[in-house]
Amino acid sequence: MTEGHAYNFAYLDEQTKRMIRRAILKGIAIPGYQVPFASREMPMPYGWGTGGVQVTAACLVPEDRLKVIDQGADDTTNAVSIRKFFQRTAGVEVTEHTCDASVIQTRHRIPEATLIPGQILVYQVPIPEPLRFLEPRETETRKMHELEEYGLMHVKLYEDIARHGQIATSYAYPVKVEGRYVMDPSPIPKFDNPKLSGSAAIQLFGAGREQRIYALPPYTEVVSLDFDDHPFQPTKAPHACDLCGAGESYLDEVITDDVGTRMFVCSDTDFCVVRREAGHEGRLAHQSAHEVMA
Amino acid sequence: MTPHSPFTDQPLLQVQGLSKAYGTRVGCADVSFDLFPGEVLGIVGESGSGKSTLLTAIAGHHAPDRGQLTYDGRDVLAMGETDRRRLMRTEWAFVHQNPRDGLRMGVSAGGNIGERLMAVGARHYGHIRSMATDWMGRVEISADRIDDRPSAFSGGMQQRLQLARNLVTAPRLVLMDEPTGGLDVSVQARLLDLLRGLVRDLGLSVIIVTHDLAVVRLLADRLMVMKSGRVVEQGLTDQVLDDPQHAYTQLLVSSVLQV
Numbered sequence A: 001m002t003e004g005h006a007y008n009f010a011y012l013d014e015q016t017k018r019m020i021r022r023a024i025l026k027g028i029a030i031p032g033y034q035v036p037f038a039s040r041e042m043p044m045p046y047g048w049g050t051g052g053v054q055v056t057a058a059c060l061v062p063e064d065r066l067k068v069i070d071q072g073a074d075d076t077t078n079a080v081s082i083r084k085f086f087q088r089t090a091g092v093e094v095t096e097h098t099c100d101a102s103v104i105q106t107r108h109r110i111p112e113a114t115l116i117p118g119q120i121l122v123y124q125v126p127i128p129e130p131l132r133f134l135e136p137r138e139t140e141t142r143k144m145h146e147l148e149e150y151g152l153m154h155v156k157l158y159e160d161i162a163r164h165g166q167i168a169t170s171y172a173y174p175v176k177v178e179g180r181y182v183m184d185p186s187p188i189p190k191f192d193n194p195k196l197s198g199s200a201a202i203q204l205f206g207a208g209r210e211q212r213i214y215a216l217p218p219y220t221e222v223v224s225l226d227f228d229d230h231p232f233q234p235t236k237a238p239h240a241c242d243l244c245g246a247g248e249s250y251l252d253e254v255i256t257d258d259v260g261t262r263m264f265v266c267s268d269t270d271f272c273v274v275r276r277e278a279g280h281e282g283r284l285a286h287q288s289a290h291e292v293m294a
Numbered sequence B: 001m002t003p004h005s006p007f008t009d010q011p012l013l014q015v016q017g018l019s020k021a022y023g024t025r026v027g028c029a030d031v032s033f034d035l036f037p038g039e040v041l042g043i044v045g046e047s048g049s050g051k052s053t054l055l056t057a058i059a060g061h062h063a064p065d066r067g068q069l070t071y072d073g074r075d076v077l078a079m080g081e082t083d084r085r086r087l088m089r090t091e092w093a094f095v096h097q098n099p100r101d102g103l104r105m106g107v108s109a110g111g112n113i114g115e116r117l118m119a120v121g122a123r124h125y126g127h128i129r130s131m132a133t134d135w136m137g138r139v140e141i142s143a144d145r146i147d148d149r150p151s152a153f154s155g156g157m158q159q160r161l162q163l164a165r166n167l168v169t170a171p172r173l174v175l176m177d178e179p180t181g182g183l184d185v186s187v188q189a190r191l192l193d194l195l196r197g198l199v200r201d202l203g204l205s206v207i208i209v210t211h212d213l214a215v216v217r218l219l220a221d222r223l224m225v226m227k228s229g230r231v232v233e234q235g236l237t238d239q240v241l242d243d244p245q246h247a248y249t250q251l252l253v254s255s256v257l258q259v
Helices: A014-029 A050-059 A077-089 A138-146 A151-164 A190-196 A269-277 A289-293 B051-059 B081-090 B109-119 B125-138 B155-167 B185-202 B213-219 B237-242 B247-254
Strands: A065-070 A103-107 A120-124 A175-177 A181-183 A202-207 A212-216 A222-224 A251-255 A262-266 B013-022 B025-035 B040-044 B066-071 B092-095 B173-177 B205-209 B222-227 B230-236
Touching (some): A050 A077, A050 A103, A050 A120, A050 A212, A065 A077, A077 A103, A151 B109, A151 B125, B013 B051, B025 B051, B025 B222, B025 B230, B040 B051, B040 B213, B051 B173, B051 B205, B081 B092, B092 B155, B109 B125, B109 B155, B125 B155, B155 B185, B185 B213, B205 B213, B213 B237, B222 B247, B230 B237, B230 B247
Parallel strands (some): A103 A120, B040 B205, B040 B222, B092 B173, B173 B205
Antiparallel strands (some): A175 A181, A175 A222, A251 A262, B013 B066
């Protein structure tokens, strides 16, 4: 395909973007409420972020600078392909730096750097309905949202404690938005849940296959559900990053040989790079990749 | 938990002229009765006589065509859905014939009992857990089964678990649809014994639908006999069973197999 005007700006036609923007505005007006929208077929399979891509496409303007991350990293397949998609179809600038981006599309993470006013964070959502696995009937879950019947959500947490001695749900941890709607924050680790609340950025959630959009306007109160005697606790691996030495960032565990040696590195690659450039060093900072993997 | 004081003059539930038709077929027609606090009302009749239609109409599973339903001075049919559903999970309870309809099969026994508590706002795991343990004991299920799923339970245990799940929020009115159906005789006897004890201890008002006359003989204070959607006879249980007036009731009573 040639560069240039083969596509409308940001792939989608203007009427589709208009429809999606209306859904986004409605979502922002009712924080946490799942707004149905007429999801389009995108040139990528369901599960690769078709919802997030449509939301991003509807938000993008030519002046935007886009960052795309997958599990915190800028250089993974999903992130690279979506970034290239928008470079080709919208011609917008791209960046890997969280603080330089105006629109950030993410899968499974919230960046470590604090988001600032004016930024838009777009989440890719596989299953928008937090009650799905507890109550399979969609008609019934809608009724439960309507009538604020959220006792069932606590049954799930009860089961966790009964079976594992603690709330073992570690990602897609259910939250309550502004004391009203219970929302699935997409499969972000529960470590990121506190960052949902009071964020200065607009947070948009797009589920393509399920045809739902929901949103958190800036400075929305988001509370993770818990029990009085088993309060919510964000968790991470009890280590520091082996490359940049950060002790408070979310870590990926990387197995480096076949005898169980492992290293922990920041899942947010931009955060890690910025720290290393500023001179921070972790345990394995001076070994080359070859030595680490040897 | 204090039992609600039974035996007052005010009926807890008043049903007036309740009718439900399925197209041209009659579900139940013009049914009226009063249920007083602490009273157990049995509804018997053959299959298709409209007894389940009546019960599910009272429970709000479908809307009746005509009639009035007054609970504790409130018009139930005029209530908003929010209030109606709140009533269903606090002061009312519905025991299904098949425990699979009334239980969450993928959730542990403790979670099943705790669900109604959490639905009305309980947020302390320890308290929910101890309430669940307490109720496991009251329905004679060993406390070490609390983390097992109902699918690992026998039919009788599932039915007792369903009872516990419904009674944990101390409802005032319990609707039961054939609670002993599908259980073998010895398990039935044990369940009935348990039911009788609980009804008495908690001062429950119960409407129990069954085709088993032995069940109502044992449990019910009053009896209503239905045929083709209409009530053909009602009165004190012993009176109706020992001295049936209506031809259909006479047939029903004489059809019981003697051992």
